Amino acid sequence: MTAYLIFFFTVVGIYAIAVIGLNLQWGFTGLFNAGVVGFLAIGGYTFAILTGPPRADFFGGFSMPFMVGIAGAIIASMFGALLLGLATLKLREDYLAITTFGIAITIQLAALNSDWLTGGNLGLHGIPRPLQDLFESNAAYGVFYLGLVAVTLGIVYWGVEAIVRSPWGRVLKAIREDEVAAQSLGKNVLRYRLEALMLGAGLMGLSGALYVGFIAYISPFDFMPIVTFQIWTMLILGGSGNNRGAILGALVVWAIWSGSGALVANMLPPVWQARGGALQSVLIGLLLVLTLLYRPRGLIGEETTISRHVTGTTGAGLTKKKETKA
Amino acid sequence: MLNARSLSRSFGRLKAVDDVSLSIAQGGITGLIGPNGAGKTTLFNLLAGSLQPDSGEILFQNRPIQQKTPDWRFRHGIARTFQIARPFPNMSVLENVLLAAPAQTGEAFWNGWFRQGRIGAEERRNQDRAHEILEFTTLGRLAHEPAASLSGGQRKLLELARILMTDPKLILLDEPAAGVNPALVETLCEKILALNARGITFLLIEHNMDLIMRLCRPIHVMAQGKMIFEGDGAAVRSDPRVIDAYLGDVM
Amino acid sequence: QGCTVNLGGILTLTGTQGDIGKAIGDTAQMAIDQINEAGGIRGCRVNFILRDDQGQPQVGVDAAKQLVEVNRVQALIGTIGSGVSLPILTSVTAPARVTQVSCCSTSPTFTQLAIEGRTGGYWFRTIPTSLLQAVASANQTIDNGWRRTAVLYVNTDFGVNMARDYERAIKALGGAVTMMVPFNENQTSYRAEVQRALSQPHDSMMLIGFPQDGSTVAREWISLGGSQNLMLNNSLRSDQFLTNVGARFLNNAWGMDNAQVSAPSVEQFNRDFQARFNRPARGPGIHTVYDAVVVTALAMHAAGANADGTGIRDQMRRVISLNGEVHGTGVAGIKGALDAITAGRTIRYVGSTGPFQFDANGDVTGPALIWRIQNGQFAEVRTLDMDAMNALFARVNAAPR
Amino acid sequence: MDPLFLQHTSDGILTGAIIALGAIGVTLSMTILRFANFGHSELVTFGAYIALVFVSFSGIGAQPIDPFSIGWPFFAAIAAAGVGTALLALATDWLIFRRLRRSNAARLTFIFASFGAALILRNLIMLGFGASPEYYSRELTMAILIPPGIRVMPDQILVLGLTLVLVVALWAFLTFTRAGLAMRAVAESPTLSSVSGIDVNSVTRWTWILSGGLAAMAGVFFGLTVQLRPEMGFNLLLPLFAAAILGGAGSVFGAVVGGLIVGLAENLSVIWISPGYKMAIPFLLMLVLLYLRPHGLFGRGER
C-alpha cells in the first residue's frame, strides 16, 4: 500500500505542475488552452529523445543526463508555445481553445506517425531513470523520485506565486478583462500573453518530462485528448486562479479517477465488471456537473490575486458588506 | 508638441476623418468640439494609435509616430481616456488605478523572482498616490470594490483616475464630464488646470460648453470629418457655421 | 475454501476496443469460475481483480501499480494493446518481479526486449506475434492465386506491424502489394482511405483491423466496387463482422488464426462458451485469454502456497511440458491438471487454442489455422503445422528486404 | 481532371454537408447560448440512436425505395429523432445550464458542465446499446457511377438533398423572421434584449430545440451513410467545431461553408498526405485561415 501511495503522490505531483502551468494560462491570463496534452507530449518526447538510449533506425537516443533532458523539455515546449502564440494569440478565447485542441491532436498524430523520431505506435521504451543505480530497491527509488517531484513542485509553486502576485500578474489580469484598455495603458498585450503562454507551456513540458522519467516509457497513447480534460477538471475542481487549488484539484481528481477504477473492480459483481468502465465515466461526469452546480468556484475557490505588495482589504467589498450586515 | 498633418481615415465609403491637420502646442489645453459623428473620437483613435490612418502623418515631438502601437505611444507620453468607459470589471478600483502607474519594475516577470524588495517599495509609493487620486475623484470609499459595480458616472471618474496615475506629457480626454455630476465637474476643471500648470498638455473633447469655454484655448471645431473652424471661445460662440452645425439655437 | 488468491487482470473495457475487451474479460471470468469449481489454487478461491486501462498507458500503469502494490497480485493477465502492455511490463511488473501474461499483445518489440534481457523472463503471451499471423496470411493469399493485393490496415502498433510483415512476406512469396493504406480508428468516415486503396488495379484486399472499424471499411470497399477476394486478420473472425458486412459478400473471405486444431480441448472450450454466453466462441482474444488465465493459474498452483512472481514464472513452462500428462480445458480438464500437479506429476496443459509452447522469449509458438467464410459460416480450411510455419519463416527471412 | 481528385471532391462535399448540419448547432449555441457546447456531439449520437430504436420497431429496412437503402417510414424516424433530441436538449438545459445561468456562472463553467454532460450521455448510450456498431439497414447498396467516373452511393445524394433543404429553411428563418432577429439580439446582449421586450428564456429554449433538432439530423444522416456507434458524435466533435469556427461563429452560412471545407480537406488530403494525418488536416487549415481572418470567414469582430 505504501508503495502505491508513493506512486500515487508522485503522479499527483507531476500532474499538479501541469495544472499550475494551465492556471497561469487560464486562471491568470484567460488563455483557453485546450491543448495541454500537446505540451506534455513535446516535453515528454524531447526528454525521451535526449536522454534515451541510442537505437537503430531512430534519430533519437542521445543518452544525455537527466537535467539536460529536463531543460530540453522545458525549452522545447516553450518554443512550441512561442510558435503557437505568434500564430494564434489574436484569436478570441473559444477559437483559441479549438485551435490548441487541434494542435494537440496534430502533435499526437505526428508522434504516432513519425516512427523515425518517436518510435511511432509503440513509443520509446527503456528510458533511463535518474540516479536509478544509486538505489538498491525499487521502493527506495520511489521515495527518491517522489522527493524530486515534491521539490520541483515546491519551486514551481513559489515561482509562480511570486510573479502572479506582482504587477506582472496584475497586467495579465487586466489583459484578460479588456485588451484594448490594457493596451491604451501602455501594456504590450502580445508580449504578456506570450510570456504567460510560454511559462505555462514550460511547466507542462516539465511535467511531461518528469512523467516520462518516472514511467521510463513514452507512447502517443499517453497523450490523448482525455488527458487535457483531466487536467482541466483538476483546475476547475480546485478553483481556477488559485495555485493551492490547482494542487488540491490534482490530488482529488486523480484520487477519484484511479480510486473509482479500483472501486468498480472491487465492488461490482463479476458479470458487471466489463461495464464498469462506462459506469465509472458516468460517475465522473456526474461529479463534474454536480461540482459545477453546487460549488462553481471549485473546492478552494478563486482567490482575488492582488499584488502581494498591495495592502488593505482584499477581495470583493460587496461580499464583505454582505457578511457584516448578516 | 503634437502635429497631425492631413490625416484621413474612412470606414467603407464614409470618410470619418477627412484631411485633418491639427497642431497642439506644448503646455496648452486644446479643445475639440463638433456635432455627433463629426469624427472627433476617430481622430483621437488615430492620435492614440487605436486606429491606423489611411494617409497623413503624426509627429510627436518632431518624431513620426503613426506606425507605433498604442502601448508604445502611452509609454512615450500620450495617454487617453475612452468616451465609453472601459474599466477592468473584475479588478478592484484600486487595482485599476495601480495598473496605470508608469514604468513598474514588477511588470517584468523575472523581477518577481529577483527584485522583490524594489517592487515592494515601488508598489507602496504607487499605492499612496492611487489613494490620493481616488479620494480626489470621490472613489476613495470604493477602492476595494470591483470596478464592475460602479455606476455609469463613476466609471467615467475611474477612467479619469487612471489617467491621473500616469505621468504623461499629453493627455487626450474624450468627454470626461459626460455623466459626471455638476459639482464634480467643477473639481475636475480645477484639477485639469492644476495639472496643466505642471506642464501637462491636454486635448479635450467635450459637449459641455461651460467647461470648454473655461478651459480651452484654442478650440477646434470638426464637422463631417473636416476641421471647419479654429479660434477662441468667443469666436466659436459667434461663428454661424458652428452655431448651425453644433450649438443650435438653444444656447 | 477459506482462503483466496488474487489474480490481477487489466484489459481495455472502454474506448474503441471496449467491446472486444468486454468479451475477453467475460471469458477470463469464465476461466476463473471453472478453476474455482475445479477446487481453486491449492484449495483457495481465485479472486480475479479486473481493471480497465481505457486504452491509455497511464491508466494501465496506474491500475497495474495498484494491483501489484495494493492487491499484492503475483501474476497479472493483460493487456490488449501492446502500447499499454509495454509500459506495464517495463515499469511495473518486471521491476516488481510479477509474472505478466498477455492474451492479445502481438508486437515484436516484446521479443526484442526479451532478447535484450529486459523482461527478466516475466513476460509471456498466448497469442502469436504479428509476424506469424502475417506470414500465414500471405501464404494463403498466394495459394489463392491472388497476386495484386491492396492492404488496408488500422494505424495501431498491431496493424502497422502486421501490415509491414505481411508486405514483406507477400513479396518474398511472389505476390505484390498495390497499396498500403493506414486508417486511424474512430474516424468519421473511411471513404477517402478506401478510395485511395481502390485507385490501383488489384485482385484482392488484405484488411487488418478490429470488427468496429473493420466492418465499416469492408462495407465501403465492397459498395465502391472493390474486389471481394478478401484476406482478413484474426480479429475479424467475428460474427459481428460477418453480420455487419453481409454473408453474401464474404464468400471469398479468408483468414488465419492461431490454430485451434480440432482437438477435444478446443471443442470443450467452445461448448462451455456456448453454454455460458449463448453464442458461438468466436472473436479476438477469447481463446487466448482463456489459456492465459488457465496456464497462469496452473503455474501458481504448481509454484506452491507462497509463490511469488518468480516462482510462478518458473512454473509457466513446466505445466505445458512436451512430455507431460495431457490435460484439457473445462472444469474436468482443469481439475485433472490441478490434481496431477498436487500429486507431483509433470503435466501438459492443452488449451482452448490447442497445444502450445512458450519459447525462450515468452512468445507462444504453435501451428496456424486457415479459415474462410462460406454461406455465412466460418469454416476451417486447413492447419499449417509448426514445420510448415518454420519453412515459411525461412523463406521470408531469406528474401532480400 | 484526375478522376481520383474528382472522386475525393465529391466525397468531401457529401461528408461536408453532414458536418455542416452539426456545425450550425454548434455555431448557434456558441453565439446565443454563449458557450461552446461540447455536449453537442452527444446530441448527434442520441439523434442517431433514437432513429435506430424507431427503425427497429417499425422495420424500415423492409421496403426500401430503389436505389436507396431505406423506405418511406424512415422519414418518420428522422422526425422522431429530431423531436426526441430536441427534448433531450431541453432537458439538459433544464437540469444543468438553466441553473448555471441563474447563478451567473462564468462561460468556462458552462463549457465544463457541457463536458460533464457529454461524458454522462455518451456512456449512457454505451450502457444501453453496447459498443458495437449498428446500422439502420444491413443491406449494402452498391455505388452508382456518375460520369466522368465518380462513384457515389444513392443514400448520400438523398442526404445531400435533405441537408440543402434544411439549411436554406434555417437560413431564411434566421434572416427574415422576427424570431431570428430576436436570436441575434439575445446573442449579443440578453439584458438589452429583455428590455426591448424579448423573452430571453423562450429564445434560449428555441435555440436548444433548433440545435438539438439539427444535431439529430446530422446524426441520422451520418448513421445512414457510415454507421452508428456510441462515440460517433464524439469523433465528430472536432470537425464540427472546426467547421463552426472556420465559418465564423454566429454565421449559419459560414458553418455550412466551414463544413464543406472540412469535408473537402479531410478527403482531398488523403491524395497527398498519409491518411494517418487526416484528422489533423482541418485544424491546420483552420489555423492558417484564422491567422489571415481571426474571426473566421464570415464572422465579425466583437467590439
Next chain:
Amino acid sequence: MSAPVLTISNLVAGYVPDVPIVRGASLNVIPGSILTVLGPNGAGKSTLVKAIAGLVPVTSGTVMLDGKDVTSTPAHAVAGLGIGYVPQTENVFTTLSVVDNLKVSGSPSASDTRMAIERMFVLFPDLAERRRHLGRELSGGQRQMLAFARALMRSPRVLMPDEPSAGLSPKMVGIVFEKLQELAATGVAVLMVEQNAKAALRASDRGLVLVEGKERLEGPARQLLDDPRLGELYLGKIDEAA
C-alpha cells in the same frame, strides 16, 4: 392634474442580496409630464429605473402601473406593458445594424414596425443616413440617439431615459429635450435620469434629487432650479466621501 400612471412606493432594490442600493424611494409619474431624477454619481438613480424595468431584484416596496402591481415582473414583460427604458450604458446592439436595432424593439406587426422606423428616421436624420451601419460603428452621440429611438419604437406610455443627453452635442440635447416635451404633451409619462441638471430641469415639470438611494428633495422643476439645497446635496455627497 391626472392620476399617476406609475407609482413607486418604498422601493428597496440592489444587485446583491442584503446590499440595498435603492433604499426606500417613493415617487409618482403623471401622464403628460416629465419627472427628472437628479443626484450624485452612484446615488442609485440608474438602479432605481432598472428596478422598475425589471432588471434589478426588488427586496421590498411596490411598483404600480395604472394601479396594477408590476413589482418584479420580468423585464421583457415590463417592456410589453408599455414602459420604455433606455439604459445608460450598453444601450444599443453593437452587432446589429441600425435598422435591426429598431426592428428588435418594434411591435410584432411588421407594417407598424416599418412605419415606426420611418418616424424615427425623420426624428434622427443622422440615423437614417447610417441605417445599414452596425451599432458599434456609430459615434458615441449617434448611439445615444439610436438607444432613444429604440425605446420610442413601441410608443410607450411611460418613458424612462437614463441620461439621454450624455454625449450629445448641445444642439442634439436641445432636440432631444424638445422631443421629450412633445411626447409628454401627447400624454406620455416621462421619468428621466439626468446629470445635466440645468438643461434637464428647464425641460421638465418636476424634479427629484436622489441621495444614497432615497429621495431627498422634490418639487416643481423651476423651483428646484433655484433651490440652493440642490447644489448642497451634490456637494454634501462629496464631503461624505472624503
